[in-house]
Amino acid sequence: MSSAHLQIKSAPDPPINVKVMSCHGNSANIVWEEGNNNGAEIVGYTLQFNTSDYPDMWYDYDEQFDRNARAATLQLYPWGSYSFRVKSRNSLGSSKPSPATSRTCTTPPDRPDRNPSNVRTRTDKKKTLIIEWTPMSRLYFHGPNFRYQVKWRSKGTFIWGSILVTDPNQGHTEVETNDVYTVYELQLRYWKASEEWKNKKKEVEIILGEDLQSHGPQIKVALSDLPAYTTLRAQVAVMNSHYTGPFSDELDFFTQEGVPSSVRDLRLQARGVAYVLLKWKPPQQPNGLITGYDIAYQPVSGVQLGQARPLLPHINDPSVLGARITGLRPGHRYRFIVWARTKKGRGEFAFIDVMTAKGQPPHPPRVQVSELRNSSVNITWMSDQATRDMKYQVEYRQPGRADWHNTEYVYDKSWLMLDRADVPVSDLEIRLVASNRLGDTATSRTIAVAKIVQQESSHKQKRTPNTNKGSSATSWHWSTSLISPGLGVATSLLLTNLVFRR
Numbered sequence: 459m460s461s462a463h464l465q466i467k468s469a470p471d472p473p474i475n476v477k478v479m480s481c482h483g484n485s486a487n488i489v490w491e492e493g494n495n496n497g498a499e500i501v502g503y504t505l506q507f508n509t510s511d512y513p514d515m516w517y518d519y520d521e522q523f524d525r526n527a528r529a530a531t532l533q534l535y536p537w538g539s540y541s542f543r544v545k546s547r548n549s550l551g552s553s554k555p556s557p558a559t560s561r562t563c564t565t566p567p568d569r570p571d572r573n574p575s576n577v578r579t580r581t582d583k584k585k586t587l588i589i590e591w592t593p594m595s596r597l598y599f600h601g602p603n604f605r606y607q608v609k610w611r612s613k614g615t616f617i618w619g620s621i622l623v624t625d626p627n628q629g630h631t632e633v634e635t636n637d638v639y640t641v642y643e644l645q646l647r648y649w650k651a652s653e654e655w656k657n658k659k660k661e662v663e664i665i666l667g668e669d670l671q672s673h674g675p676q677i678k679v680a681l682s683d684l685p686a687y688t689t690l691r692a693q694v695a696v697m698n699s700h701y702t703g704p705f706s707d708e709l710d711f712f713t714q715e716g717v718p719s720s721v722r723d724l725r726l727q728a729r730g731v732a733y734v735l736l737k738w739k740p741p742q743q744p745n746g747l748i749t750g751y752d753i754a755y756q757p758v759s760g761v762q763l764g765q766a767r768p769l770l771p772h773i774n775d776p777s778v779l780g781a782r783i784t785g786l787r788p789g790h791r792y793r794f795i796v797w798a799r800t801k802k803g804r805g806e807f808a809f810i811d812v813m814t815a816k817g818q819p820p821h822p823p824r825v826q827v828s829e830l831r832n833s834s835v836n837i838t839w840m841s842d843q844a845t846r847d848m849k850y851q852v853e854y855r856q857p858g859r860a861d862w863h864n865t866e867y868v869y870d871k872s873w874l875m876l877d878r879a880d881v882p883v884s885d886l887e888i889r890l891v892a893s894n895r896l897g898d899t900a901t902s903r904t905i906a907v908a909k910i911v912q913q914e915s916s917h918k919q920k921r922t923p924n925t926n927k928g929s930s931a932t933s934w935h936w937s938t939s940l941i942s943p944g945l946g947v948a949t950s951l952l953l954t955n956l957v958f959r960r
Contacts, residue, residue: 467497469551473544476556479529481563484536489529490544490556498548500525501728505532506555510539510562511596516555522725536568536600567601570594574606574629581701587633599626663697686716686745687800715746718798718805726812727780730896731788732819734812737780738796746800748776753783758791758811766795784899789816820848820892820900827888827905835876835907839890847894852876854888857906867893 471493479487492500505519523530534540540563543555572594580588589608606623608631623631662681684690689712693705722739729735740748751773757764769783786792791813797804825839837852849869853862854876868874876888890902 465497467550470495470498470500470546470548470553472553472556473503473546474556476542476544476559478542478559478561478563484534484565486532486534486540486542486563487529488532488542488544488559491528493546493553493556495546495548496550498550500546500548502547503527503530504545504547504552505530506543506545507532507534507540508558509596510541513541516543517597524726534563534565535597536565537602538597539564570598570600570604572598583632585634585636587635588630589633590630593627593629596626684713685743686713687747688713715800715802717802718745718748718800719743720806720808721751721796721798722808724796724808724810726810728897729812729814730819730894730898731815731817732786732898733782733784734786734792734794734814735780735782735897736794736796736810736812738808739779740776741798741805744798744800745805746802749799749801750774750776751778751781752797752799752804753781754795755783756793756795758793763793786814788814788818790814815896817894817896819898820894822900823850823890823892823902825888825890825902825905827907835881835886835888836873837876837888837890838873839902840872841892849893850874851891851893852888853891854881854886857885857887862889864891 473490473493476488476490479489481487488505490503502525503523505521505523506516507519508514508516519530519532521530532542541558542563543558545555546553574591574594576590576592578590580590582588587610589610591606594604603624604626606626606628607620608623609618609620610633611618619633621631621633689710692709692711693707695705696703718741721741724736724738727735727737736753738751753769753773754766755769756766769781773781783794791811793809793811795807795809797807799805821841823839823841825837827835827837839850841848849867850872851867852865852874854864855862865874865876886907887904888907889904892900892902
C-alpha cells in the first residue's frame with residue numbers, strides 16, 4: 459500500500475510575543491519570537507512603528523533584520539509616543555503584521571534637525587509675493603508648538619522681513635509688496651524631446667543685471683547639471699519679478715553620455731559559510747547605456763577597512779543584477795562595493811557590509827557511476843560530512859553544451875538512478891552538487907558517460923526476443939571517464955558567480 463504526503467507552502471504567520479523590553483532616550487529595544495513558517499524557511503523580518511498622533515499610519519523601519527534576529531534596537535524620532543509590530547518574510551511573501559506592542563515608548567523633545575524642502579515663490583498675483591514650501595511630516599516636529607519662520611528680502615538689500623506660520627500643515631504664505639524691480643532675468647526651460655516628457659519642463663533663471671547693453675546683440679549662457687545622454691528641447695523668455703514674456707521657438711539639442719549614479723537597493727539576498735548573494739537595482743540615472751557592473755571587496759576588522767580589491771570576472775551584461783560571491787572565509791566580515799558602468803566609466807558607488815555565517819562549507823563529494831545498464835545510469839557518492847545536514851543534486855548535460863539540467867534534490871541517501879528514458883541523448887556529462895542548509899555548494903568532478911556500440915554473435919541473439927535469428931545484432935554499453943575536477947561553484951540562473959581570491 460502506497461501513501462503520499464502533500465505539503466502546501468505559503469507566506470509565514472506573524473511573529474509572536476512581540477514586546478518592548480526597554481526604552482531609553484530615543485532608543486527602544488524590541489524582542490519577538492518566530493511564528494509558523496508554513497513550510498518555507500523564514501528569511502528576514504521587518505519592524506514597523508506608529509505614533510499616538512496617527513495610530514493607523516505605520517512606518518517601516520529603515521533597517522531590515524535577518525532570519526536569525528530575535529531582538530532589535532530602534533533609533534526613534536524625538537517627541538513621540540511609539541508602538542511597534544513585526545512582520546516576517548519567506549520566499550513566498552510577507553506575513554501579516556503581529557499585534558502592536560501593549561507597551562509604548564515616549565521620546566523626549568529636541569530642536570528640529572532639518573528645514574522644509576521645495577521652498578519656492580510665485581509671481582502670478584500682482585503686488586503680492588507668494589512663498590510656498592512642502593509641509594514637514596509629524597515625525598520631524600521634534601517638539602510642541604512647531605511652526606515655520608519665513609524670511610525674505612529685496613534683492614541687493616540686507617534687511618529681512620519675517621513672519622511666523624503657526625499651522626504646521628500649512629505650506630504657503632503671502633506678503634504684500636509694492637516694489638517694482640529693474641533687474642531683468644532670463645528664464646530658460648527645457649525638457650526631454652518626447653511626448654512622455656512634454657509636461658515635465660524644468661526652468662532655469664539667469665540673472666543678467668540692469669545693464670543689458672553690456673551683453674551685446676546676443677546673449678550667451680552656459681547651462682550646467684543637464685541630464686546626460688538625453689535629447690532636450692529648450693525655449694527662452696524674458697521675465698521680471700511678476701511676469702514672463704512669450705517664449706522663443708523650440709530648440710532641440712542632445713547631451714553627451716556621462717557616468718551613472720549609484721546602483722539602487724543594494725542588499726544581501728542570502729549568505730552562507732563561504733558565500734554571499736548580493737542583488738541590486740539599476741541606477742536611477744543611468745546617464746547613458748549601462749554596459750555592466752564592477753564589484754570589489756574590503757576585509758573588515760573592527761573599524762578598520764582593508765585594501766579594496768576587484769572581484770573577477772567583471773559583469774558585462776547589464777541585465778545581470780546580482781552576484782553570488784564564493785570562496786569567503788567563515789565568520790568573517792566584508793564590505794562589498796558595486797559600481798555601474800557606461801562607456802564613460804564607473805559612476806558613483808554603493809556598498810554593503812556583510813558577515814558570513816560560522817561553520818564549515820561543503821566538501822566536493824566523491825562520485826562514481828557504479829552500475830551501468832541499457833535503461834539507466836546509477837550514480838553513487840561519498841561525503842565526509844553528515845548526510846542529514848546536506849542535500850545533493852545531479853546535474854547532466856550533452857557534451858559541448860553550456861547549460862546543465864538537474865534532478866530533484868536528494869536527502870538522506872547517497873545514490874540516485876538516472877533513467878535513460880528521461881535523458882534521450884546518447885552521451886552525457888554528469889556531476890554532483892552538494893549543498894548545506896545555508897546554500898553553500900561544492901561540485902564533484904565531471905564524469906563523461908559514453909554510449910558504445912558492440913556487435914553480438916547470432917547465438918547470443920537467440921536469447922533476445924526482439925532480434926532476428928541468424929544475423930548480427932547491435933548491443934549498447936556505457937563507459938565512463940573523468941573530464942575535470944570539481945570547481946566547487948554551482949551556477950545560478952541570471953546571476954554571475956564571482957570567485958573570491960585570497
